[in-house]
Amino acid sequence: MSLFAAAATVAGCSSGEPKQEFSVPKALCGVSVPADALSRLLPASGERVTVAPTGSLDDGSALCEVTVDADTVLVISDERIDAGGSAHDILRSRLSLQMQKSADGDSLAYTGQAAVSLIKCRGAAVREEDISILIKVLKPGRQDEAAMKKLIRGYTDSLKERRPCKAAS
Helix, strand or coil: CCCHHHHHHHHHHCCCCEEEEECCCCCCCEEECCCHHHHHHHHCCCEEEEEEEEEEEHHHHEEEEEEEEEEEEEEEEEECCCCCCCHHHHHHHHHHHCCCCCCCCCCCEECCEEEEEEEEEEECEEEEEEEEEEEEECCCCCCHHHHHHHHHHHHHHHHCCCCCCECCC
């Protein structure tokens, strides 16, 4: 019996836990994010993280892809949209996610695998529109509802500081 216990202990120690060998970014495509939340959504193991932007919010939409090793594991889409929608409706229509939670007066909706937030551009000096931010985790990324909520809030707050609402034409 003690031989079996010793073998199990050795096997447990030698199997090794997967670990993140990469540095978790503190910003994604120029926007600061809470690295602790991002870390919980990225794969449990991997060697290298690459962050690649496509497009510009100034032109209407921007995409940010996060890759670990050869796998795209997280995508962020920023898009200018007509004013008036809700984050809940956007998340449901774009990703068909029914079981979601809402926060911040329905300007934020999230699940463990995706989230949407809205920045409302209103006022005399800006064009009336919303900026939709969608974050989606892809496999082998991990689902974590609390981490997704913290990531979307942090990303949205950082983007707001850059004053993305455009002046009225």
